[in-house]
Structures are given as structure tokens and as C-alpha cells.
Amino acid sequence: MTAASRSVFRRLLWPLLGLLVLLLGALGAAWYVFWKPNVRPSAFGPAYLYIRTGTGYAAVLDSLRKGELLHDFGTFEQVARWRDYPQQVRPGRYLLKPGLSNAALLTLLAQGEQDTVAFTLDAFKYKPQLARQVARQLETDSVPLRQLLQNNAYLRRRYQLDTTTILTLFLPGPYRLLWNTSAPQFLDSAATTHRRFWTPERRRRADSLGLSPVEVHVLASIVQRETAKKEDKPLIAGTYLNRLRRGMRLQADPTLLWAIGNFGVRRVLNRDKLVDSPYNTYKHKGLPPGPITSANRQSLDAVLKPARHDYLFFCARPGGSGYSDFAVTFAEHKKNARRYQQWLDSLGVKR
Structure with a gap:
């Protein structure tokens, strides 16, 4: 390198170094503002930001501040303004993962990437x-x-x-x-x-029973109130279907409890059976006009796949097991019912 070249190099070196320092400083500032992790970790599990429908940017800032969700609110506001986020606020429930940068957080919020x-x-x-x-x-x-x-x-x-x-x-x-x-x-x-x-198969099963989907739900709601035992649900469904086919009243205690507005009753009394209600299946034949609870899948499938038998009666089994005793004849049912009533007597249950 000649002396002249060295002189030119020395004259350009310091400006180039200065430009490089400025560039590195600008990149560092940009990283700090845009990409530095800014969402704080929470000591109480996942942190969520809730933005209610109809609220704006001010409500977002208020929620972030109250929840102490950010390390640096100033840089968040800077980036939010640069990206025009105040005009893009979208309601929802947002999961704020620790370490999210301002850029990533604002992309999440502006695009409405909610956590379900x-x-x-x-x-x-x-x-x-x-x-x-x-x-x-x-x-x-x-x-x-x-x-x-x-x-x-x-x-x-x-x-x-x-x-x-x-x-x-x-x-x-x-x-x-x-x-x-x-x-x-x-x-x-x-x-x-x-x-x-309601798959085609379930609809075919309902049709084979002579029931509409609504009627299946209504009957399943009664089955569900009668028992929580998986094994007894198809047996009880089959019993009620047998009664419906014969034109017998269902005489379902859960519908009576719906009619009197008291599901806490353990002993149904004769005066309860006099209540004037379309849900009183001791008075009215057929299904009640609507369900007495929201039937779950297990109860619905018990009605769609009932046990095949000749039972026409059942009552709760003494001992509080949750199971039922079934009977073909009324005389047999009366014996079962008497045993259950005696068990209630032994517990001092009046109602």
C-alpha cells in the first residue's frame, strides 16, 4: 500500500467506523423496542388479556397496566402507535406467553389470535x-x-x-x-x-322405536333423573318404552318432582300425584311436553339401545346403592316398593 493509499484509508476509516457504530446502535435500539422480550412471567399460572367487545385501545392499556403484564409500557406504546394498533383493537381472550416481544404481542392482538x-x-x-x-x-x-x-x-x-x-x-x-x-x-x-x-344410525334407531329425536331427549332426561348407574339406564329405558307401547302412564317420579318444583324429595306422597301439570305422568299418558333435565350422551344412548325385557315396573333398591329393582307384575312391584319404603322409615325420611 502506498503512502497516498494509506492516507486515504485513514481519512475514510473513522467515518466508516462512526457509521458502523450508528448502525449497530440503531439495530440495538430497534431490537430493544421491537424484539426484546417484554411480557412478564406470571407467578399464578397462564396470564390472559381480556378485551371486551366495544372497548378500545385505552382499555387494553389499562388491563395491561393493572395486570402488570409488561416490563416496559413505553416501548409497547411506541410500537403500537407505529403499527396503528389503536385502530385495530379486536375483542377476545389472549394468552400472553412469557417472553413475547412487543412485535409478537401486537401481531397476536391485531390479528385476533385468541386462546379458546x-x-x-x-x-x-x-x-x-x-x-x-x-x-x-x-x-x-x-x-x-x-x-x-x-x-x-x-x-x-x-x-x-x-x-x-x-x-x-x-x-x-x-x-x-x-x-x-x-x-x-x-x-x-x-x-x-x-x-x-344425531348421526344417521342414531336417527334410524329412534325411528325404529317410533320416537323423534326430541322425544328421545325427553325420555332420556327421565332416565337420567332416575339413575346415575350406567348398568341400569338401558333397563329403565326399556321399562318406560314397554309402558309407552302398552298405553300405560309412565308414572315417573322425576317428572312429578319437576311438576312440584322440588327435586330434593326422597319420598313421593299421594298428594304430590294430584298436582295439575302436563309433567304429571301419574295423570297424563305419554311423554311430558319437554325434558326435565339436559340429557347426556349416556342417557340418550340408553334410550336408543334399550334393554329388551318384559319389565313394566321398577323402584329404587333399599340401601342407597343407586340401583333399582325391576318387576314384571304389579304384585311383585308392590313388594319391592314396600321394602324401599321400610328402608326410608328406618332412616326417618319423611319427605
């Missing part, structure tokens, strides 16, 4: 119980759902059901939904689950 809510819908007897269960899991309030469940015109148009039979739409069990699922969307989701359950 997994929950189990428990069996319920009354529509308000359903509404409360859903409201505990999802954003929707119980009021809109209760209003829809009481809207005959809507239920008939949308699901070909009414306010009495709408409980047949719901299958207890696992659900996985977005947190901001609305009341109409929840009903549609339940209808989808219902359609999947």
Missing part, C-alpha cells in the same frame, strides 16, 4: 342454570341468552324448537369456544354439537 376457552357444560334442569353456566365462562351476559331461550319465534325459526323443547338442543360435556362468543353464536355452537350427535 375449554369448559364442561354440566347437566341442568332449568334455562337460567344454563345461562349462568355460560356467563361464567364466556363474555356474554346471562340476560341475552335467557331472552333468546324465551323467544319462541326465534327458536322455531332457527332450530325448529320452542321454549319447552329447547333444552333438547344441549348436550352436557366438553365445549371449546372463543371467549367473546355471543349468545346467538353459543346457541349455534350447541346446535352443531347436537347435529353431530
Whole structure:
């Protein structure tokens, strides 16, 4: 290298080094603002950000601050403004994984990449119980759902059901939904689950029994209230189907308890059988007008695959095992019932 070349090199070296330092500084600043991990780990399990429908950017910032979810709010706000996030707020329930950068977090929020809510819908007897269960899991309030469940015109148009039979739409069990699922969307989701359950094979079984899907649900709800024992469900379903075929009244105690509004009764009295209600199957032949609880899959399949036998009667077995004693004749049934009543007497159960 000549002296002249060395001189030129020395003159350019410092500006180039300065430019390199500036470039590295800019990259470092960009990394700090955009890509440095900014979501704080939580000591209490997964951290979620809930953004309610209709709220805006200010509510997002408020939730992040109150939950102490970020290390540095200033850099988050910088990136949010640069990416125009205040105009792109989308409601939902977002899982904030520890170590997410501002860039990754804002991509998650702006694109609405929600974490779904997994929950189990428990069996319920009354529509308000359903509404409360859903409201505990999802954003929707119980009021809109209760209003829809009481809207005959809507239920008939949308699901070909009414306010009495709408409980047949719901299958207890696992659900996985977005947190901001609305009341109409929840009903549609339940209808989808219902359609999947009612396969062509199950519909053929219902037809062979002379029952519609709604009637299967109604009978299954009675079976479900009669016993929690898997082995007894098909036996009880078969007994009720035998009675229906013979034109006998079902005389199902659970429907009577529905009619008097007290499922806690252990001893049904004769005066209970006088209640004036279409659910009183001691008075009225056939199935009641609607289900007395939301029937689960096990109870529904017990009706669709009933045990074949000649039983016409059954009653709870003494001892509290949850099983039942079955009988072909009324005389045999009276003996079984007397043993059960004597067992209740021994416990001092009056009601």
C-alpha cells in the first residue's frame, strides 16, 4: 500500500467506523423496542388479556397496566402507535406467553389470535342454570341468552324448537369456544354439537322405536333423573318404552318432582300425584311436553339401545346403592316398593 493509499484509508476509516457504530446502535435500539422480550412471567399460572367487545385501545392499556403484564409500557406504546394498533383493537381472550416481544404481542392482538376457552357444560334442569353456566365462562351476559331461550319465534325459526323443547338442543360435556362468543353464536355452537350427535344410525334407531329425536331427549332426561348407574339406564329405558307401547302412564317420579318444583324429595306422597301439570305422568299418558333435565350422551344412548325385557315396573333398591329393582307384575312391584319404603322409615325420611 502506498503512502497516498494509506492516507486515504485513514481519512475514510473513522467515518466508516462512526457509521458502523450508528448502525449497530440503531439495530440495538430497534431490537430493544421491537424484539426484546417484554411480557412478564406470571407467578399464578397462564396470564390472559381480556378485551371486551366495544372497548378500545385505552382499555387494553389499562388491563395491561393493572395486570402488570409488561416490563416496559413505553416501548409497547411506541410500537403500537407505529403499527396503528389503536385502530385495530379486536375483542377476545389472549394468552400472553412469557417472553413475547412487543412485535409478537401486537401481531397476536391485531390479528385476533385468541386462546379458546375449554369448559364442561354440566347437566341442568332449568334455562337460567344454563345461562349462568355460560356467563361464567364466556363474555356474554346471562340476560341475552335467557331472552333468546324465551323467544319462541326465534327458536322455531332457527332450530325448529320452542321454549319447552329447547333444552333438547344441549348436550352436557366438553365445549371449546372463543371467549367473546355471543349468545346467538353459543346457541349455534350447541346446535352443531347436537347435529353431530344425531348421526344417521342414531336417527334410524329412534325411528325404529317410533320416537323423534326430541322425544328421545325427553325420555332420556327421565332416565337420567332416575339413575346415575350406567348398568341400569338401558333397563329403565326399556321399562318406560314397554309402558309407552302398552298405553300405560309412565308414572315417573322425576317428572312429578319437576311438576312440584322440588327435586330434593326422597319420598313421593299421594298428594304430590294430584298436582295439575302436563309433567304429571301419574295423570297424563305419554311423554311430558319437554325434558326435565339436559340429557347426556349416556342417557340418550340408553334410550336408543334399550334393554329388551318384559319389565313394566321398577323402584329404587333399599340401601342407597343407586340401583333399582325391576318387576314384571304389579304384585311383585308392590313388594319391592314396600321394602324401599321400610328402608326410608328406618332412616326417618319423611319427605
